[in-house]
Amino acid sequence: METSLLDQGVTLMIVGMGTVFVFLAMLVLAMLTMSAIAIRFSSEASGDGASDEEVAAISAAIAQHRKR
Amino acid sequence: METSLLDQGVTLMIVGMGTVFVFLAMLVLAMLTMSAIAIRFSSEASGDGASDEEVAAISAAIAQHRKR
Amino acid sequence: METSLLDQGVTLMIVGMGTVFVFLAMLVLAMLTMSAIAIRFSSEASGDGASDEEVAAISAAIAQHRKR
Amino acid sequence: MEVLQQIWTGSGLYQITGDQLAMLGVCLLMLYLGIVKKFEPLLLVTIGFGGLLSNIPGVEIATGDGLLHLAYVMGIETGAFPLIIFMGVGALTDFGPLLANPKTLFLGAAAQFGIFATLLGALGLTELGIMDFSLREAAAIGIIGGADGPTAIYVAGQLAPHLLGAIAVAAYSYMALVPIIQPPIMKLLTTEAERRIEMVQLREVTKAERIIFPLVLLLLVALLLPSAAPLLGMLCFGNLMRECGVVDRLSDTTQNSLINIVTIFLGLAVGSKLRAEQFLDWSTLSILLLGMVAFAIGTASGLLMGKLLNKLSKTPINPLIGAAGVSAVPMAARVANKVGLEANPQNILLMHAMGPNVAGVIGSAVAAGIMIMVAS
């Protein structure tokens, strides 16, 4: 049986919105993981036992440095 | 009868210079009309009953502003 | 008789290095000649009987001027 | 005199049609909106002028070997211009607010509902016998709801080149009209209390995160949805040049000379599709109507997702920033900020709205990838 054009459209809508959400959800996951690693790595690189304040200070310093 | 190349040239010269003059003459007319409207419009926009001096002052101010 | 690929390579190496050296040697000659003429010309242009010191001073001045 | 005859029959006065006159009027209106009203001037001025040139009768400029047609063939048919613009957008975009608050990506996802709803609308008009759009055409029309110019031009160039003029004009016009279209919908769907919500300050984002982000995004595209790779790949490339800090001269040129040069020729090339015989058509009218619907639905679904996220999230989220998920960077974010300020003069939402705003760019590129894969 031929599917009507409208049926194709409905399918595309459901699949499309689904894909958009799945893709962006995985991007959220990837970003959270990546940020966690990046921040951990930055803090380790900046010496042993960097406290949270130090991390924040470094982040701020980097951000400051970026404002060229 | 075939027209000679030179005759074609003479025709092209007359028609060509004619067109150039007609075109630029119409451009002169169009510019004068356009300027009159633009200046009138500027002066009206700047308040009721703008005098000639006001128009001149506004023109000068706009020109001044243009020199960024 | 077919020349082997390696023989072709050896020939290309000898001819190639030869050409590179001949070309750059001629460029050295051309540059020395050109510089001699250019400096002579500059010194003549700057007045009759320019001494070596004057040439040097002019060269320096030109170089200075180039540092815009 | 034959020559005079030739000049007369060659003149515009002799050849011009009513349709062409109408199109000259439409293009002058676009220039007026761009120059006087400052609506998306970079595009409305170039497209409008390209449209003027294309509707001059009897001259080969938007057809054959004419400059505008060459720009169209070389830049739009190949997809090169929108992709280069996307590279420039990447070089101009700061993904920092998104990195600081990744869950705003969901706002950018929700707002893409406008795209698919419009696709469905276009197919519905066909089902009703009012219009006659194919799936490809409907998909190209839907992408107007993405509120992103280069994405719309890229998709239309791939799926429905004969509708490109109308789609591009609709996309840029509604992007320009965002400050007029969005506020009523925002006030309708949110309560005064919601609009007053203040959000916590965004954390600082490290340089490493900024550099790695475009690579993570590209790899995700490569693994999940390769058909979105051209658009998102160029966006990521531009952004990597911006953030990596070692190719600043390339990044500067991309953000300035290169994007400007391509914008000029992209605008003229799009304008070459505004020729009266192509543009003055019922389909154009329905595209303009559907585009408006797309924007409204996208705004609404972004807002509703904002309300949901506010309920689910530990930190408060002002639903207004959901409206910025349609993209229309940076106008939609500014509108969200302005409506927020009206409700609460201490409420600076601008940076918070930039997250969903750039998420909307990614979201509509993903939607474009699906459209291109399924419809072609």
Place this chain on the structure above:
Amino acid sequence: MEVLQQIWTGSGLYQITGDQLAMLGVCLLMLYLGIVKKFEPLLLVTIGFGGLLSNIPGVEIATGDGLLHLAYVMGIETGAFPLIIFMGVGALTDFGPLLANPKTLFLGAAAQFGIFATLLGALGLTELGIMDFSLREAAAIGIIGGADGPTAIYVAGQLAPHLLGAIAVAAYSYMALVPIIQPPIMKLLTTEAERRIEMVQLREVTKAERIIFPLVLLLLVALLLPSAAPLLGMLCFGNLMRECGVVDRLSDTTQNSLINIVTIFLGLAVGSKLRAEQFLDWSTLSILLLGMVAFAIGTASGLLMGKLLNKLSKTPINPLIGAAGVSAVPMAARVANKVGLEANPQNILLMHAMGPNVAGVIGSAVAAGIMIMVAS
């Protein structure tokens, strides 16, 4: 050794012809004029160097797949380069002096007589059996009298591509020689009293007039002479970007990077037409002679129209500014100013001469439109 043989037969010393040596000399002369004498350096340096490259024997650079030939095919044959340059000229041109004193347009009209007189001269040489020019070729030669580089290259590329090298060289050479060619004619045709005439200060021009002017010009072209629409359309587009004030980043790029990049490749591409086998020809010599005549007649007719206008006008008009009607922007206006200062040290004609100067650009583009319509 075969390889040495191959290098020797491949060398320039083995292959070079006397004609190629002569052309290397001509091109070095062009570089000398550009660099040392500062005659139109932007074009003489690029064209001259392109000519050097094109006359190196046995290398494919100005032919086949060579870079210069590609630039010629893609940029000149299509007309793209001169049109983009015209857009840049529009973005660089201030039409204020013309808007303040529109009747100077008649000076720009009169000076185009040089174009048509030269066309007639070329046909006369043919009639006399000295040369053998077709109407198309004669028209392309005549346009040298327009004293406008991109217009000459555009018309020659359309009507007589095989003469493009000679026509471009003639056009730029005489534009460079304006300070030498014009003053004697100016002094011959005007009295000391006329040269002393001081003109009233130009009125200020509003921003609205500046923005609307390119649109008015474009619409007039569309209605009267569509064949001039590519050239004048791009000029108007560039000028609209300049004046509208909302696309400054596009205008800046057009005035700098874009026009510079295109100038480099335009120059090299024109230089690729200076190959000995094409350039060293009697037709080149007669083109150089006719081009000189064209300049002289254009200057003279501009001056005579200046005298007439001075008689007819209520406000005094110094006939010297008529000589600026040949275009050669801004050199001709500077020459008018200089000759005026010699007669009257208080007489600053520069801004007054800019009006006819830019009018000459419009005038020769109109003449080009007629040529292209009638001769093709």
Place this chain on the structure above:
Amino acid sequence: MEVLQQIWTGSGLYQITGDQLAMLGVCLLMLYLGIVKKFEPLLLVTIGFGGLLSNIPGVEIATGDGLLHLAYVMGIETGAFPLIIFMGVGALTDFGPLLANPKTLFLGAAAQFGIFATLLGALGLTELGIMDFSLREAAAIGIIGGADGPTAIYVAGQLAPHLLGAIAVAAYSYMALVPIIQPPIMKLLTTEAERRIEMVQLREVTKAERIIFPLVLLLLVALLLPSAAPLLGMLCFGNLMRECGVVDRLSDTTQNSLINIVTIFLGLAVGSKLRAEQFLDWSTLSILLLGMVAFAIGTASGLLMGKLLNKLSKTPINPLIGAAGVSAVPMAARVANKVGLEANPQNILLMHAMGPNVAGVIGSAVAAGIMIMVAS
């Protein structure tokens, strides 16, 4: 659901091959070297990212009508991109140190021995049956020893386009590794006393010499080796624009916008040759090995010529500057300076090393000309 099936079979996860994954790793490594280690970032970042895009499965971007493939066809196959880069290099290069001390040209000549030794090495591997390189391929591989990116890309594009990816990656990688490859060889082949040698200050060079030099070089090329004319001609053109002082606006654009735009697309286009099916091959591995050998031999022969020249010359010559004769501008000159400083903290060799450094660019372009003439 069919559509879900279509999305799944279209996804990267379904389609990707192990080879593609490996290439994604290689490209990420190039990005790492470019961004974190700052090795030739302008090229490693653009080539690396182009390589990433090219190895995304199932998307037409480095093939067919894709943007990267178009850039390859239009920019590399025609030779346009490397020639334009060479023009930019000319506009960026100061030949002053070379003009002040022309005999350093011999250092630039000697260092080209690496090119021909590597060619011989590639043919030797073929003779031994290990590899199967033709003369054209061997010549293209040899040019890696020229240590000059655009020259390598130009020659590879002409003689062995299928090896271009590997050759370009090898050339830029080793240019980046110059600070690691060269110092041990420098210390091995020179004595401490030689490295301590101080050189007399360079004389000032007049403006006239600077202007005439590119013309002298071009004429010599025209007469002796026309096949090197495209490369050296564009180098000379760029340098003439730089030095002549009358076209500064063209020179500025060439040094900035133009070279940056072309670098971006050159990098992406070269990256399009890093597709797994082309790149992952034994020939790539042997090219990387041979390239390393080429660099080492070029460095050594430059140093030995430096020692010879020091013996023959009236003024002392520090042999270290011979190593800069491989090109790799300006890195090799900096390395010579650094190694010199280690031996004698008062010894500033940088300007002296710039002479052989730019001589190396000329030398490898001459070698390229011979290769192209003989091998094609």
